[in-house]
């Protein structure tokens with residue numbers, strides 16, 4: 729009598745991450761890229777919803793008052809939160 733053991737079949741779906749023409753210079757984006765859902769390089773108020781710190785301090789972080797957080801503005805928040 730033969731036993732056929734089915735070992736867990738791992739299905740790996742590889743999602744090819746393509747950086748269109750943009751070289752990844754920094755890995756230290758502090759989650760900025762993950763929050764930037766529409767990948768337009770800035771964070772809208774809606775996009776910061778999953779980051780309470782950014783969301784609650786959005787107005788003060790948006791130093792140029794354009795309604796979006798740039799990478800630099802987001803970095804400034806992280807600099808503040810890591811300072812304590």
Ligand SMILES: [Ca+2]
Pocket residue numbers: 763764765766767768769770771772775
């Ligand atoms: Ca965005």
Ligand SMILES: [Ca+2]
Pocket residue numbers: 789790791792793794795796797798801
């Ligand atoms: Ca801004």
